[in-house]
Structures are given as structure tokens and as C-alpha cells.
Amino acid sequence: MNFTSDATAVTGFLDALYALEQPRADWFRGTLRAASTAFDRGTGVGMILYDASGDAPRLEEHDGVNIERRNVEMSLAFHRQPDLIAPILHVYRTKVVTTMPEQMLNPEQLQHAEESYGKLGMRDQIMINGGNPDGFGCVMYVFSKTRIELGAESRALLTRVAGHLSTAYRLHRRLHRVPASTQGGVDAVIRVDGRVEHAESAAKAKPMLRDLSAAVGRREWAKSKAGRKDTTRSVAAWQPMVAARWSLVDAYERSGARYVTARENSPVSAGISSLSAREQQVTSLAALGHTNKLIAYELGLAHSTVRVLLARAAVKLGARTRLEVIERVRSHG
Numbered sequence: 001m002n003f004t005s006d007a008t009a010v011t012g013f014l015d016a017l018y019a020l021e022q023p024r025a026d027w028f029r030g031t032l033r034a035a036s037t038a039f040d041r042g043t044g045v046g047m048i049l050y051d052a053s054g055d056a057p058r059l060e061e062h063d064g065v066n067i068e069r070r071n072v073e074m075s076l077a078f079h080r081q082p083d084l085i086a087p088i089l090h091v092y093r094t095k096v097v098t099t100m101p102e103q104m105l106n107p108e109q110l111q112h113a114e115e116s117y118g119k120l121g122m123r124d125q126i127m128i129n130g131g132n133p134d135g136f137g138c139v140m141y142v143f144s145k146t147r148i149e150l151g152a153e154s155r156a157l158l159t160r161v162a163g164h165l166s167t168a169y170r171l172h173r174r175l176h177r178v179p180a181s182t183q184g185g186v187d188a189v190i191r192v193d194g195r196v197e198h199a200e201s202a203a204k205a206k207p208m209l210r211d212l213s214a215a216v217g218r219r220e221w222a223k224s225k226a227g228r229k230d231t232t233r234s235v236a237a238w239q240p241m242v243a244a245r246w247s248l249v250d251a252y253e254r255s256g257a258r259y260v261t262a263r264e265n266s267p268v269s270a271g272i273s274s275l276s277a278r279e280q281q282v283t284s285l286a287a288l289g290h291t292n293k294l295i296a297y298e299l300g301l302a303h304s305t306v307r308v309l310l311a312r313a314a315v316k317l318g319a320r321t322r323l324e325v326i327e328r329v330r331s332h333g
Contacts, residue, residue, distance in 0.1 A: 005157070007231035009038035011223050013161075014238055017168045018249045020175055024049070027172060028061045035140055036065035043067070043122055043143040046075065049169065052092040053135025056085045067143060071120050075141075078116075084109075091127070092137060094289045097158045098127050099148050117143075124148045128158050130165025133269035133284035138169040153232060159291075160235050163298035167240035171247050171265045187246060188262040190216045203262060208243060215242045215300065216260050236297075241265060244281060244299040267299075272317065272332050279313040282306055286322065287329040 016034035019027060028049060036045045044067030051058040057079050064072050078084050087105050095103065100117070101124075104110035117123070124144045131137035140161075150158070187203040190196050194213040202208055221227045222234040241247050246262040253259070266277075269284035285295045292310070296303040310322060319325045 005038055005231055007228040007234050009034075010157075010161075010231050011228060011234055011238070013038040014164055014235075015223070017164055018247075020168065020172045020249055024061065024172065024176060029063070032063060032065055039140070039142045040066055041142060041144050043145050044071070045143070046072065046141040048075075048139050048141075049137075050092060050139060051136050052089050052131070057088050057092060064141075068120060071122075071143070074116060074120070092129060092131055092139065093135075094287075095127065096129055096131075096162045096289050096294065097150070097155055098129075099150060100124050100127075103127055121145060126150070126158065128162045128165065130162050130167070130169060131288045132166050132170050133267055133281075133288065136169065136173060138165040140165065157232055157235055159294050160297055163240050163290075163294055164238075167247055167265065167298060170267065171249065171263060174265070175263075185264055186261045187264055188212055190248075190260050190262065192216060192220050192251070192258045192260060197259065201264075202245065211242050211300075212246065212248075212262050215239060215248060219248055219260070239300045240298045241300040244278060244301055272329065274316050275313050279309050279316070282309045283313050283325055283329045286310065287326045 013031070013034040016030050019030060022030065028047070032045065032047045035047060039045055044064050046064035046067060047061075048059055049061040051060060059076070059079060062072065062076065079088060087109060090105065091098075091103055100113055101110055104113060114123070117125070122143050122145060124147050126142040126144075126148055128140045128142070129137060130139065187199065187201045188196060188209070189198040190212055194217050196209050196213060199209060203212060218237040218239070222238040227234040227237065242262065245264060245266050247265040248260050249263055250261040251258060267281050267285065269280050272280065275283065281299065282295050285298070286292075290298070292303060292306045295301070296306045299306075310325060314320070314322070314325050317325060317328045319328055
């Protein structure tokens, strides 16, 4: 089975994903329902909010739509099974988009998974993992009765969706953290026609204002009738972040005009002290299995900028290759 999805349903999913004012349980259920509309292939969709920062995965929310209850219970059992804890942590910490055969580290694990899911009438699944450097992530599972073949275009689309899962969940946690943090604060308010109504902090700089206005325009195009004609182009236009600093959320209406807020949402990692903050960001995301292309997309940076940042990090770490950079970051913690 190949994977395709309707552009209107996918943009609806992104809208639900960035409805971040809701409490976690409500936001989780709304996002899961929208994910089912956008991605369900007849066998249901599941979603988990997890903490993979410790020695065992901790599940904070876990549910599914259009799947049997025993599927949910089986997934919970997998996360508690001693011999599967390390492989599950490895997947959450290093994988982004995989089918079931791609997730498993060895043939025995694959056989166990196939037999377990086969009892529920399923043959495959797609894992779309929105991980973050701090270990907290949002992962979505799309189940299938047949084998799934992910072509390059489908994989690229779902990889971008993973970038939105990690970005939105990171900001949701910041906005609802107690006590409230300055992270996640509003740095700019922009009308959907691109006019900036308010800006403070670094968002006041003219280049940043131009970037924010342009990003709002691309986001609105993605949601428009023209944008909804092409799933790949609409999701590519709707980037998770602007200038590796802000996410665009909270569209609202006042006096007949619609507005979007730009909120601070930089990924923060306890990285290697010799690296700059931006180098820590890109190396930490690379260590999560994110490609340069995905890092550029989710941070709102040029692809060439990501390459330069990784090259600088390699020099500082004494690494000769991208893989060596990743190994040093992972060994650091």
C-alpha cells in the first residue's frame, strides 16, 4: 500500500496541532481526531506523548481512534516489557518516520511485532515521531491491514509532519508549564495580510519582521483553496518555525481582522559547551535522526545554513564526518 493524504485534511490536522491554548488532554484528543481524518487508512491511528529522557519510556498520554482497545493495551504492554524498553528508547531517540520492518532492530523483534499485530488483523504501521532533544516527544502511529510502501514523496511529507509534532508539543509544554516560563511568550502579532501590529525583543529587527511576515503569508497560502490542491506544497510552505526562534500560532479575529502570534519556541538542549547555541540546536536534532533537510525545514533556516553550522560543530568537536558529530553529541548525553 502506498501512502497518500488529502491536503485539506492535513492542513486541518496542522490547525488542530497548533490549537495550543487547550489543556494537554483536550489538545491531545483534538489532535488525535484530526490525525485520524488526515491519515487513517482504515485501521486507525494512535498517538503517544512520551518522555524518553530516562532509563525507560514514560507515557504521559496514550490513545487511538478507530482502533480496538486491545491494540492500545498491547502498546502499553510493549512499553513495559523489559526486553523491549531499550529498543523502544532507541527508536524514540533516533528515528523519525519508519514502517514496522524499519523500526525493529533484529528479526526476532520484527517477528514478535508481526505476530502480535497480526492477531489484530494488522500487517504494518507507520511511525511518525516528533522527538525533542530533552526527550519529550509526540509520536503518531498509522496502522494498516497491508504492507506499506513509502515512496520518497510520501516519506518527505510525513517527515515534515514529524517536525510539526515535535515543534507543537514542545511549545505546548512551555505554554502550560507551572510556574509560567518566559519561553513561549508573544514576541510579535501579525495580521494575516502580513502587516506587523506589534513586535518586541529580537522580532523588532527589520530582517526578522520580513521573515515573520513572509512566513505568515506562506502559512495562509497553505490553508487557502489554492494551497489545499497540493498536499506536498502546502505542508512544505507551512514551516514549524521562523529563524529557529518563533512558531506561528493562535490565529484570532478582532474588529474584522485576523491575527497570528509569533511565540518563542527555540529547541533547547543541554549540549556541548564548546558549541554555540545554534550549533547545539542543529547537532541535537541531527542526533535525533533528523536530516539536514528536515532540520532546515523545522527551524526555518536555509539548508546551507544548517550545513555550515554542522561543519563548524565538527571542527570544534574534532569530528571528520556528520556521523562522528552525531556520535559525540549522543555520547555527551
